[in-house]
Amino acid sequence: MELGIIGLPNSSKTTIFNALTRGEAPTSSGSSGKLEFNTAVVDVPDVRVDRLSDMFKPRKTVYAKVTYTDIAGLDQGMAKKGFSGELRNRIARMDAFVHVVRAFADESVPHPLTGINPQRDLSILDEEMVLVDLLAIQTRIERIGESLRRAKKGSEEQIALEIEEALMTRLSDHLETGAPLRDMDLSEDELHSIRSFTFLTLKPVLVLLNTGDDVVPPETLVSYDHRHTVVMAVQGKLEMEIAQLDPDEAAVFMEEFGITEQALDRMIRASYDLVGLQSFFTVGEDEVRAWTVRKGATAVEAAGAIHTDLARGFIRAEVVTYDDLMTTGSMAEARKAGKARLEGKEYLVQDGDILHVRFAL
Ligand SMILES: Nc1nc2c(ncn2[C@@H]2O[C@H](COP(=O)(O)OP(=O)(O)OP(=O)(O)O)[C@@H](O)[C@H]2O)c(=O)[nH]1
Ligand SMILES: [Mg+2]
Incomplete structure (x- = not known):
């Protein structure tokens, strides 16, 4: 399972990536705007695995895994520029997104737009993704139209094309309202038939609002009501710093800053649950292990x-x-x-x- 960390330039994607993966990837206040991918695999915390491990005392305990990829390079205007190539392929492969949104003020960190405005920032990339999907659908509808002109009346081909055209039109009408495809009621068959398009707005999203030094409830920062979506607020830089310490040091650090709970486990768990997969376990003296399968x-x-x-x-x-x-x-x-x-x-x-x-x- 792979989640792509996306967000505007300088929104703190790499900082969040480091927090999630205990990584040390360089962060900087001067966004390069370059295409760059950092990838790391992390264990999904699961008390059930801990308890099973206590019971069987196996030689090896293996947790379910999530892969995070820090994706730099998405920005306002990407849909219009024609969204293709390596970045498109990389993103299409993701099972879900972690959408990082800046909600911290810091004069020393330039913002690509003026002022801190999480709601605006969140909708910028969302609108781009709606547009990317819409353009793909429009291209497909044109092709279907051409094929229909050539298809034999009453043939199976014609019927299939008309069914697809109706579905594509429904998707397009929905996207025109600005809403993501994941909000739609689609049957298993319909979902299956559009799978190869890897629509971006169909993928589940974990919105992470980075509130910097402040603890702020997420609902006071954005209103964001979509299906297959979780919204969380985190203190990004602090989380990264804690994640990079060893456990003893981390405990001292957390006490100093009055942090009672690290958000790391919650973020990872939320990412895993979001994708709609499930875990089953195998147990024994050799190994206790969590496996991931679809529901x-x-x-x-x-x-x-x-x-x-x-x-x-x-x-x-x-x-x-x-x-x-x-x-x-x-x-x-x-x-x-x-x-x-x-x-x-x-x-x-x-x-x-x-x-x-x-x-x-
Ligand atoms: N004050 C403050 N600064 C932060 C916080 N999180 C990240 N930053 C700073 O914001 C700047 C950008 O962070 P990055 O994590 O590099 O952002 P990014 O989204 O990966 O940037 P690009 O990949 O260049 O688009 C860095 O200077 C970070 O130190 C935070 O919680 N508080
Ligand atoms: Mg970065």
Whole structure:
């Protein structure tokens, strides 16, 4: 799972990237405006994994992962300039965005526009992304029109093109109102049929307002009511500095600044939950591990996430819920209490399932 960190120049993207990844990428007050990508993989904090690890005392504990990519180079006017090439490809691949918005005042950090105005800044890139999607749709509608003129009346091709045209027109009408595609009601089939367009406004968004030295509730800074969206306020530079310290130093630092909770874990957890995936676990003396699959994944898909051989030779999966394992205290007790189910290939994996795949090759 990969999240792209986007925002206006100098909005503190790299600072947030460093906070999330405990990284040391250089930040600067003179935005270069250059195309630059920093990437890092981080563990998703999960108390369930901690508890399972306490229970099994495995040699290795593996958390679910999120990849963050700091994407510099998006700016006002990008849609009009023609948004293509490396940047477009890189962004299209993201599962979601972290949209960093400057909400801190600091004379020494130049702003690309005048004054600190989170609502305005947030809508600038949002509008650009709406426009990027709209242009892609308009191009497609033109092509469909050309094909329709050539298609045979009453043919399957004509019917398919007309269905697509109607959908594209619906998307276009929606975008014309300025709203992102993720606000629309689209069926699974419709979503599937537009997947290859990798529309930017369809991707979930975590809005991070960087309030600098001040603690400010996010709702006083922006009003932002969209689906598949989370809005959080963080003290960006402080978070970065804490993330770069070792735990003992961090504790002292936090006390000094009166910070009771680091936002880091919340930010990572929110990013993970946003994408709409889920975790299942495998447990044992060797390893306790969280795996990531889409919601609605079947047992055989989950097996395939572990190893293709497990999917190929899948016989059954033994499933115990996390809660049942915690209440009974061990796998053996869970089995005795009748809490272990044997499920087939088509079983729909639930968040927190503990899976043991039986397979034969
Ligand atoms: N006062 C203050 N300054 C901050 C804070 N967070 C970031 N900055 C400063 O803002 C400037 C820009 O930060 P970066 O993280 O480099 O911003 P960016 O969005 O990555 O910039 P570009 O990649 O160049 O577009 C740097 O000088 C940071 O030190 C903050 O919380 N408070
Ligand atoms: Mg940067």
